[in-house]
Amino acid sequence: MIIAIDGPAASGKGTLGKRLSEHFGFAHLDTGLLYRAVARVMLDREIDLADRDAAHQVALNLDVTDLDDPRLRGAQMGEAASVISGYQPVRDALLAFQRQFAAQPPGAVLDGRDIGTVVCPDADVKLFITAASEERARRRHLELQKRGERIVFETILEDIRRRDERDMNRSSAPLKPAADAIILDTTHLDADAAFQAALDLVRAKSGRA
Ligand SMILES: Nc1ncnc2c1ncn2[C@@H]1O[C@H](COP(=O)(O)OP(=O)(O)OP(=O)(O)O)[C@@H](O)[C@H]1O
Numbered sequence: 001m002i003i004a005i006d007g008p009a010a011s012g013k014g015t016l017g018k019r020l021s022e023h024f025g026f027a028h029l030d031t032g033l034l035y036r037a038v039a040r041v042m043l044d045r046e047i048d049l050a051d052r053d054a055a056h057q058v059a060l061n062l063d064v065t066d067l068d069d070p071r072l073r074g075a076q077m078g079e080a081a082s083v084i085s086g087y088q089p090v091r092d093a094l095l096a097f098q099r100q101f102a103a104q105p106p107g108a109v110l111d112g113r114d115i116g117t118v119v120c121p122d123a124d125v126k127l128f129i130t131a132a133s134e135e136r137a138r139r140r141h142l143e144l145q146k147r148g149e150r151i152v153f154e155t156i157l158e159d160i161r162r163r164d165e166r167d168m169n170r171s172s173a174p175l176k177p178a179a180d181a182i183i184l185d186t187t188h189l190d191a192d193a194a195f196q197a198a199l200d201l202v203r204a205k206s207g208r209a
């Protein structure tokens with residue numbers, strides 16, 4: 001069984017993906033980390049993010065076992081990931097790994113921007129998680145503060161809006177709900193309530209307990 005979760009930046013996709021995967025005993029892949037990892041290599045090697053061919057080469061040679069680096073979760077990496085993720089060859093290079101991951105028994109949860117539309121168009125359940133940008137920025141601000149990153153709220157809000165705009169308007173796999181996705185707005189739901197709502201939707205759609 002495959003659960004596809006998409007949505008804009010900091011909407012809670014990863015949090016829900018993790019909890020749903022634990023509930024059902026499935027594997028979980030935060031696909032944003034793949035793009036962030038490509039961006040990390042580019043930045044570490046001081047390669048211009050506008051260099052599409054270099055980004056493609058990095059994606060083709062990416063070590064997908066190395067996604068635990070805490071630096072990947074930082075704001076700078078999110079912004080850089082959103083630039084290189086617009087390059088179709090980069091997306092193509094990361095596609096086979098994501099599909100292989102999704103196919104593993106007994107099931108997998110993948111979260112990202114194009115899981116329901118491109119990576120797993122036949123997913124059993126597709127959720128599109130959203131929330132008001134101010135609320136998403138508030139949550140991300142809290143998270144970064146806890147991690148010791150000092151960024152003002154307004155900068156995070158701008159970053160989230162710029163990234164959403166770029167992700168929604170690119171020609172390659174733009175961020176949008178799949179036609180058969182269920183939209184869940186978590187603006188007024190805390191993490192537990194959002195999980196319960198998502199779990200109810202997955203149960204109703206898949207027939208699984
Ligand atoms: N419903 C919620 N209520 C409050 N905080 C939440 C909720 N869901 C997630 N969070 C918190 O918001 C932050 C962003 O959540 P998360 O990382 O899951 O989002 P994401 O969509 O995966 O982000 P990204 O786009 O960067 O991958 C985290 O700190 C998480 O703990």
Ligand SMILES: Nc1ccn([C@@H]2O[C@H](COP(=O)(O)O)[C@@H](O)[C@H]2O)c(=O)n1
Pocket residue numbers: 009010031032033035036078081082083085086111112113114115163167
């Ligand atoms: N399936 C995906 C996942 C991510 N991206 C791009 O990566 C950026 C970072 O993703 P996070 O989920 O970690 O915030 C994101 O802004 C997208 O540009 C993607 O294109 N497809």
